[in-house]
Amino acid sequence: MTIPQSVSWENHTIRLLDQRKLPHVTEYLTLGTVESVFEAIKSLAVRGAPAIGIAAAFGVALSALTCKTEDVHELKEQVFMDSGYLSQSRPTAVNLFWALNRMNEVVVRSNTAQSLRENVLAEALTIQKEDAEVCRSIGEHALTLFQNGDRVMTICNAGSIATAKYGTALAPFFLAKERGIHLSVFACETRPVFQGARLTTWELMQADIDVTLITDSMAAHTMKMKQISAVITGADRIAANGDSANKIGTFGLAVLAKSFGIPFYIAAPLSTFDLDTPNGDAIPIEERDPSEITHVNGVNIAPDGVNVFNPAFDVAPADLITGIVTEKGIIKPDKASIAALFA
Numbered sequence: 001m002t003i004p005q006s007v008s009w010e011n012h013t014i015r016l017l018d019q020r021k022l023p024h025v026t027e028y029l030t031l032g033t034v035e036s037v038f039e040a041i042k043s044l045a046v047r048g049a050p051a052i053g054i055a056a057a058f059g060v061a062l063s064a065l066t067c068k069t070e071d072v073h074e075l076k077e078q079v080f081m082d083s084g085y086l087s088q089s090r091p092t093a094v095n096l097f098w099a100l101n102r103m104n105e106v107v108v109r110s111n112t113a114q115s116l117r118e119n120v121l122a123e124a125l126t127i128q129k130e131d132a133e134v135c136r137s138i139g140e141h142a143l144t145l146f147q148n149g150d151r152v153m154t155i156c157n158a159g160s161i162a163t164a165k166y167g168t169a170l171a172p173f174f175l176a177k178e179r180g181i182h183l184s185v186f187a188c189e190t191r192p193v194f195q196g197a198r199l200t201t202w203e204l205m206q207a208d209i210d211v212t213l214i215t216d217s218m219a220a221h222t223m224k225m226k227q228i229s230a231v232i233t234g235a236d237r238i239a240a241n242g243d244s245a246n247k248i249g250t251f252g253l254a255v256l257a258k259s260f261g262i263p264f265y266i267a268a269p270l271s272t273f274d275l276d277t278p279n280g281d282a283i284p285i286e287e288r289d290p291s292e293i294t295h296v297n298g299v300n301i302a303p304d305g306v307n308v309f310n311p312a313f314d315v316a317p318a319d320l321i322t323g324i325v326t327e328k329g330i331i332k333p334d335k336a337s338i339a340a341l342f343a
């Protein structure tokens with residue numbers, strides 16, 4: 001695959017692919033402070049639940065490496081403070097909190113300032129490496145759901161740049177391509193930030209995968225006219241009962257899929273499950289700046305002063321989900337199956 005890595009650790013800094021500029025400009029940011037990592041996550045320079053977690057993990061490593069004290073207690077205090085700060089960058093994707101918790105545990109069990117610095121960097125690199133392996137497994141399992149010639153709809157970007165590599169919902173398409181299986185992807189543009197139009201189409205075209213761009217409002221008509229065989233999306237947080245939060249518009253696709261009798265799949269790693277959240281109603285839904293809706297590429301397209309509601313995510317209830325594809329296999333979206341996954 002020729003798709004660039006969204007996050008990497010280079011020369012004691014984070015090298016970050018600026019996803020806001022894609023597809024026309026491939027530009028990298030060099031992040032050397034915790035504040036710049038926070039801003040990169042908040043402003044969507046890095047986005048996608050697993051990639052946010054990886055960036056935050058490297059942010060904790062930066063915190064430890066840039067804090068100059070040799071007193072381990074002082075160092076821990078600073079790193080925990082920075083970790084808490086990074087946790088406030090975005091509220092919905094639980095991978096952020098999962099990664100920060102993993103980093104915090106490493107901080108707790110480090111006994112010297114030097115070992116703490118070594119350990120947090122090693123842990124961040126491990127989180128990234130594991131994510132690539134996990135995503136490849138998700139792709140393998142998801143590929144069993146599709147047959148040569150299938151037409152599959154997706155929304156947002158759950159691809160390589162939203163993760164360490166391969167993606168979640170897009171992983172099966174990359175693997176299908178490697179194996180000569182022809183799948184056609186219909187990508188919803190994903191208003192307001194256009195992750196589908198800008199990122200999913202770009203990633204799939206880079207890999208020479210058949211992709212067709214539609215607006216979000218064309219989903220029902222496209223399902224009917226193009227004989228869509230399945231819908232697959234990523235997720236930002238999956239509650240203990242299987243309700244799944246993903247990019248705004250996903251709930252609508254799940255309703256449509258049910259209406260057309262089309263299977264609707266969620267693809268996500270175990271790090272996206274939140275067993276402490278009992279159901280979708282308890283998932284915090286991020287509301288973003290109104291300008292994401294009123295402006296397109298900096299141009300105001302709405303009357304000045306218009307009221308705006310801009311939730312970044314919605315929740316597909318478990319009863320609309322056919323299956324959740326994880327690195328451990330495909331499970332039913334119910335409490336027992338999810339509990340068994342973690343047993």
Ligand SMILES: CSC[C@H]1O[C@H](OP(=O)(O)O)[C@H](O)[C@@H]1O
Binds near residue numbers: 048049158233236312
């Ligand atoms: C591989 S999970 C990707 C996930 O992240 C997206 O949200 P955002 O672009 O706001 O970070 C979206 O919900 C995707 O499914």
